[in-house]
Amino acid sequence: MVNEDYDSTTMVFSLAKALPLFRQWRSEQVLVLYGDIAYKDSHLLALIEAKPQAKMWVQGNTQWFELWSQRLDDPLTDTETFTFDEPLR
Numbered sequence: 179m180v181n182e183d184y185d186s187t188t189m190v191f192s193l194a195k196a197l198p199l200f201r202q203w204r205s206e207q208v209l210v211l212y213g214d215i216a217y218k219d220s221h222l223l224a225l226i227e228a229k230p231q232a233k234m235w236v237q238g239n240t241q242w243f244e245l246w247s248q249r250l251d252d253p254l255t256d257t258e259t260f261t262f263d264e265p266l267r
Contacts, residue, residue: 179199181192193210200208207229211217239245246253 179195181187181195184192189212209222209226242257243253246256250256
């Protein structure tokens with residue numbers, strides 16, 4: 179799947195272009211990761227071992243702004259957003 183509009187859309191939009199592939203794998207567990215983000219092994223292993231029953235699981239970092247501020251003068255120019263259906267734990 180290719181997002182021909184990559185220069186004017188978000189990473190989430192690009193991911194949505196792959197929905198047909200995800201539908202093919204609906205009986206499988208699929209792990210999708212951003213390729214340019216570092217993850218702790220322990221976080222990924224906990225997610226894999228938990229075998230969540232949710233259709234989609236998004237792992238986020240609530241301290242993202244502090245990290246982005248170390249690499250950008252205006253972190254909000256380089257952000258993606260998502261909202262929570264339930265309170266953060």
